[in-house]
Amino acid sequence: MIQKVGFHYTDDITVINRQQFEAHIRLYGGYVDKINEIDQILMNNPEREKANATFSFYRECKRGETYALNGVILHELYFENIGGIVNKPDKRAMEQLAMYFGSFEGWKEDFISTAKASRGWALLSYDQRSLRLRNISLDAHDLGNIAYSAPILVLDVYEHAYFLQYADNKVEYINRFMENINWEVISDRMGIY
Ligand SMILES: [Fe+2]
Structure with a gap:
């Protein structure tokens, strides 16, 4: 149960x-x-x-x-992974993201684009097959995930996640999400892999 x-x-x-x-x-x-x-x-x-x-x-x-x-x-x-008091990544998280996306800003731009392109979820995941971080797009809960991967950051972009408050302004919701990530939680998840 x-x-x-x-x-x-x-x-x-x-x-x-x-x-x-x-x-x-x-x-x-x-x-x-x-x-x-x-x-x-x-x-x-x-x-x-x-x-x-x-x-x-x-x-x-x-x-x-x-x-x-x-x-x-x-x-x-x-x-x-929303809220909290640490809304900026720590040094290690910055370095990890820079390793695969060139810079923190590079990662952020790509994550935002992934979210815009998705119908269900945008995830930053650790792909345990190729030993690297990836921003991935899921069109439904069970559609698009990597079989052997660990989610690090999860953003719900189904309409039900934002429509009551943002109506059709998905981009504003995504931008507000990026400012409200609980990086303490993200660092803990990164620390496991
Ligand atoms: Fe949801």
Whole structure:
């Protein structure tokens, strides 16, 4: 059973207001409920003998499993990496980003472009196959991730993440996000890899 993480709105979150935050948290809760529901169904091997790649109940369970679980994981990483009191990268993070993107500014420009180009998520990930950082684009929770990678920074660019507050001004939301990254969390994630 997957438990919901209790995220609370705090004054240091400036990228989204309380109303936008709380609507988004309700959506996150829905993904947790769904993965638990799917896990429960899968424990009973539902119609496994009829599994078929064109259409079958088992296929729908398997599609839902990775969609809902990635939805849970990515939202938790997103809510963890906004706000805080350290909104600038430390020396090591700067050096890491400069190593793969030329400079911190080079990384930032590329990350913003990745976010603009994405329908679901923009991620800074550590690609454990080629041993390097990459900015990657996901069009859905389960579409576009690198199989063997570790997310470092996660930005939700689905419309539901910003539309209540920003309407169609996605660029303003992305810019405000860039100023409200919790770099303490990012440094911790970088430290593991
Ligand atoms: Fe979201």
